[in-house]
Amino acid sequence: MSESGRGEKDEDAYDYVIVGGGTAGCVLASRLSEDPECRVCVVEGGPSDVGDENVLKLRNWINLLDTGYDYGYPTVEQPRGNSHILHSRARVLGGCSSHNTLISFLPFPQDLQEWVRAGAEGWDAGTLLPYRQRLRNTIRPVAEKDRNPVAHDFVGAAVDALDVPVVDDFNAQPFTEGAGFFSLAYDPATGYRSSASVAYLHPVMDRPNLTLKLETRAYRLLRDGAGRLTRVRVRYADGSAGTVRAERELLLCAGSVDTPRLLMLSGIGPAEDLRELGIDVLADLPGVGENLLDHPESVIVWETAGPLPPNSAMDSDAGLFVRRDSREPGPDLMFHFYQVPFTVNTERLGLPSPPYGVCMTPNVPKSRSRGRIWLRSADPDEKPALDFRYFTDPEGYDERTIVDGLRIAREVAATGPLRDWLLRESAPGLDVTSDEALSEYGRRAAHTVYHPAGTCRMGRAADDGAVVDPLLRLRGEEGVRVVDASVFPSLPTVNPMVTVLLVAERAADLITGRAGPGTTATSARDVLGEEQR
Numbered sequence: 001m002s003e004s005g006r007g008e009k010d011e012d013a014y015d016y017v018i019v020g021g022g023t024a025g026c027v028l029a030s031r032l033s034e035d036p037e038c039r040v041c042v043v044e045g046g047p048s049d050v051g052d053e054n055v056l057k058l059r060n061w062i063n064l065l066d067t068g069y070d071y072g073y074p075t076v077e078q079p080r081g082n083s084h085i086l087h088s089r090a091r092v093l094g095g096c097s098s099h100n101t102l103i104s105f106l107p108f109p110q111d112l113q114e115w116v117r118a119g120a121e122g123w124d125a126g127t128l129l130p131y132r133q134r135l136r137n138t139i140r141p142v143a144e145k146d147r148n149p150v151a152h153d154f155v156g157a158a159v160d161a162l163d164v165p166v167v168d169d170f171n172a173q174p175f176t177e178g179a180g181f182f183s184l185a186y187d188p189a190t191g192y193r194s195s196a197s198v199a200y201l202h203p204v205m206d207r208p209n210l211t212l213k214l215e216t217r218a219y220r221l222l223r224d225g226a227g228r229l230t231r232v233r234v235r236y237a238d239g240s241a242g243t244v245r246a247e248r249e250l251l252l253c254a255g256s257v258d259t260p261r262l263l264m265l266s267g268i269g270p271a272e273d274l275r276e277l278g279i280d281v282l283a284d285l286p287g288v289g290e291n292l293l294d295h296p297e298s299v300i301v302w303e304t305a306g307p308l309p310p311n312s313a314m315d316s317d318a319g320l321f322v323r324r325d326s327r328e329p330g331p332d333l334m335f336h337f338y339q340v341p342f343t344v345n346t347e348r349l350g351l352p353s354p355p356y357g358v359c360m361t362p363n364v365p366k367s368r369s370r371g372r373i374w375l376r377s378a379d380p381d382e383k384p385a386l387d388f389r390y391f392t393d394p395e396g397y398d399e400r401t402i403v404d405g406l407r408i409a410r411e412v413a414a415t416g417p418l419r420d421w422l423l424r425e426s427a428p429g430l431d432v433t434s435d436e437a438l439s440e441y442g443r444r445a446a447h448t449v450y451h452p453a454g455t456c457r458m459g460r461a462a463d464d465g466a467v468v469d470p471l472l473r474l475r476g477e478e479g480v481r482v483v484d485a486s487v488f489p490s491l492p493t494v495n496p497m498v499t500v501l502l503v504a505e506r507a508a509d510l511i512t513g514r515a516g517p518g519t520t521a522t523s524a525r526d527v528l529g530e531e532q533r
């Protein structure tokens, strides 16, 4: 993409320009345009999801990966992990909430305490969790009709094998362990998503003060005459270029890969790296692209005797949380149960792919390895390098968690009633038993739960590695905030989409000065739970 496109459109001005109409961007667009005097523009790289059954049907999620709806970012070589993971990032209105599985968990209070300890003042549980009242998404446990008998039996086996409780609603209160059906943001009657786009944007799309620039990609931020970072260079779908200007605030919501990428392309990031690529440095912010977080997972696959009953919301409707270390405030191992055999990473290792099967994917909820994103060149079209440095934490905690997870998965599979469905373990296979062999397999067959975060992390003013302050303002700039998963100082224990929605809801209040939903003594007690008080 060069500066001179096929033509130049005039500079458009709005009060707020939101770069990225994804999970967080849709919330902001909806909230900020509630004021009819306020002109809001969303610059979104992907197409609309309105009327697009491919996107709206939740169960079709897997068919969207590695297609035109996906930016698809490869990882650099992972010497201790799987170098073949393709990191899906949605290219469609609603962002990843339009192609993910919509598993919906409130973050745990202790996850938010960790944020506060990392310098994210004001993001405590008592402040953030009451925003759940504001969420517009329809979030509910998987409907009875979508509950597959094999998933039921997985829950029953997990409860018996591990002596954990059944959890009927994972969002009812903080929990330490348990098995059950997930809560999803969906409509069981239609099987449609209740994504950020569906819940926040679809109902307000006709607001005259809301402009959606779809299939429009931001590729550089520029300063205006007063030295403020207010201008966004964009490339429209027809190939022409233009500039969009924010008169009040510029809000970066392009996600954990594309927000740091855009900042770096604009000359905001680690100065030396940028200079080496020939990019003029606007601001030396060494933390941009650092602190790349994820939930790594592995997989264990069983063949079943034949096809399974068809009931499902999205083929991975139930899960299990285990707390191995009772000193931990919450679970330290999570499993998704799939009623399909997920073999993309095991086939590559030469393992058989059963025609019918199920799998469990143990993941590391509080992973300790930290990675980094950087630019390979100054060309906005060249994908950045993503190095998650999977399984590199010096204590070996992430690797140990995967080994424990594979063993625990086998215990569950050996327990009735799940045991009766399973013909044989097809990956890794029962001959893989030692810690060493399980670690080798577990890391080579590893995948991502698709939760990258942290690459523009929030922190104190004195913290040079922080990219935004606790009000989400880009360090050293006026009128620019980052609002997406990149601001997380650390990952929540659970799947992060609802945390993104809550962050965006609170960000809207920070921007407009509106009061939050408030914290009463009772709600603080509710959200903190006995152990954290």
Ligand SMILES: Cc1cc2nc3c(=O)[nH]c(=O)nc-3n(C[C@H](O)[C@H](O)[C@H](O)COP(=O)(O)OP(=O)(O)OC[C@H]3O[C@@H](n4cnc5c(N)ncnc54)[C@H](O)[C@@H]3O)c2cc1C
Pocket (backbone or CB within 6 Å): 019, 020, 021, 022, 023, 024, 025, 043, 044, 045, 046, 065, 088, 089, 090, 091, 092, 093, 094, 095, 096, 097, 099, 100, 101, 102, 103, 104, 105, 216, 217, 218, 219, 253, 254, 255, 256, 258, 259, 262, 449, 450, 451, 452, 483, 484, 485, 486, 494, 495, 496, 497, 498, 500
């Ligand atoms: C396959 C998959 C399954 C997942 N499943 C779950 C789950 O079940 N539960 C859960 O909690 N989490 C899940 N996640 C993670 C969760 O969806 C994300 O963490 C969250 O949605 C990220 O929100 P965001 O606002 O940070 O970014 P996004 O939602 O990714 O939004 C970024 C937006 O910016 C746009 N954009 C990017 N670059 C530009 C640019 N240069 N110019 C203009 N627009 C741009 C993109 O098109 C996109 O719309 C999943 C993710 C994936 C990929």
